[in-house]
Amino acid sequence: MTGKLSVERANDARASSRDTQDLISSIFQNRIGYHLRVAQEASFQTFAKATGGADLKPGWYALLTVLAQRDSMTPSELSRICGRDRSTLTSSLKDLADRGLIDRQLNPDDQRSYSVRLTEDGRSMQERLQVIADAHDRLLEEIAGEDKKVFLSVLARLSAVLS
Amino acid sequence: MTGKLSVERANDARASSRDTQDLISSIFQNRIGYHLRVAQEASFQTFAKATGGADLKPGWYALLTVLAQRDSMTPSELSRICGRDRSTLTSSLKDLADRGLIDRQLNPDDQRSYSVRLTEDGRSMQERLQVIADAHDRLLEEIAGEDKKVFLSVLARLSAVLS
DNA sequence: ATAATATGGTTTGATATCAAACTATCTTGC
DNA sequence: GCAAGATAGTTTGATATCAAACCATATTAT
Known part of the structure; x- marks a missing residue:
């Protein structure tokens, strides 16, 4: 031996x-599952690296982008929309508030709740991130090429059936 | 307001x-990146739930399956092949050893290193997991349908270009 | 031969996530 | 109205991961 x-x-x-x-x-x-995992990890790392260069955390993009669509939202709404557990948002929102990218104000109608709103800084940060995200997605699109449509439709089906 | x-x-x-x-x-x-992430998460959760029912951790499948292909491997080899950081394996291998699914023996040629081998129990566990993984991947294939080939090729391209 | 360097594995520290327990407030049913 | 149950957000505990520091052992270069 x-x-x-x-x-x-x-x-x-x-x-x-x-x-x-x-x-x-x-x-x-x-194995579809294996390739799916590897590709997603690679895509995420690439994006994280791009945003990390700007000293931003990857999860922030989704939050800021969703917030940019509305005047204000509650953490629970954000959590549902971003598909993350409510408890995960606590620290993200604290970070965003510490960085002055969001405002939080108590809701006078419900003492338990507060609403989150982008600040001016938050909005311009979102725009910076958007540029990075756009570039990233353009890269993914280039790679997918003419198969993009089919690829997206399979991804959508997977999410729908498995969720 | x-x-x-x-x-x-x-x-x-x-x-x-x-x-x-x-x-x-x-x-x-x-956005390709978004759908990729959601689909991968859904696929992973489905698989984790299936294996979790058998009281197994999802990461074990890959380790046991790779080990099933060879007499023995070192942790470093395993880490490279499974695409996980070496440090991550320490606890996984400890768990697997505690459960009697693998054997570890010091390598007489290199005191720093040891080799990992499936036990009989480990092999039968791998086979149980394989059944679950097969079923899972069959589900994914059904969902992909005739687009499977294209889908896989895009995933492979993404991994190759972004890694 | 020995000093410098590289390597195998573990430890530690940071991050991200979920889930369940918890607190404070709101709403409902009676 | 008030008690019972629901809901918003946070805290805590568990897991999984990477990366960097670390120790012991091998290898290399001179």
């Missing part, structure tokens, strides 16, 4: 990247 | 799901 193992190891060292590729594709070649 | 807000709120309460849909689609309608 010892001898066998060490020989194997030596081979791995030389042929690792090729072996690895072979192994992955022999297992996951045809 | 108060009055306006409360009216808005009342409308939201009634028309929330419709408004929400409209808002989301008006913003993200055509």
Whole structure:
């Protein structure tokens, strides 16, 4: 066993990247779930890197963009629309408020609740992010090329059926 | 402002799901990145739920499946192949060892390293998971239908270009 | 040979997420 | 009206992940 193992190891060292590729594709070649996960991760990392350069957190784009569509919203509405748990928003909204990108005011009609609104800074930040997001999505579109329409329709079906 | 807000709120309460849909689609309608993320999340949750029913963690499937292809591997090899950071594997491998699904033995040729091997239990667990994964992927294939090939090729391109 | 460097694995720290428990307030049913 | 239940937001606890620091061991270069 010892001898066998060490020989194997030596081979791995030389042929690792090729072996690895072979192994992955022999297992996951045809698996939609696997490719979906890898592609999404790659796309997310690319976007996160682009926004991170501007010292922004990736989750902020969705929040600011949704907020930019309306005068004000409650955290719960935001959470539903962005598809994130309410509890997740607490710290994001705090960060956004600390950075002066949003305003929060208590709702006089309901003491439990408050409404969130973009500040001027928040709006211009949203615009900066929008540029990055647009560029990112344009890149994705280029890659998808003429298959974009089909690709999107499959994604939409997956979400609809599995949600 | 108060009055306006409360009216808005009342409308939201009634028309929330419709408004929400409209808002989301008006913003993200055509955004590949968004749909990719949502679809991947839905697919992952569905799979996690299926495996969770068997008291298994979702990440285990990939590890056990890769291990099932070879006599033994090191954590580093596993990490490269599964596309996860080495540090992430420490706890997963500990869990798998605690559950008796893998064996770990020090490599006599390199004191820093050890090799990981499926136990009998590990192999049968892998087979159980494989059934679940197969069913899951069959579901995804059904949803993709005749677009499967195109869909997979776009995913593969995305991963290749963005990685 | 030995000093410098690289490597394998773990630890720690940061982030993002969900879910369940919790507090305070609102609404309902009686 | 008031008690019982629902709802808004936060807190806490669990999980999963990456990245950087870290330690011990190997490898390399001189």
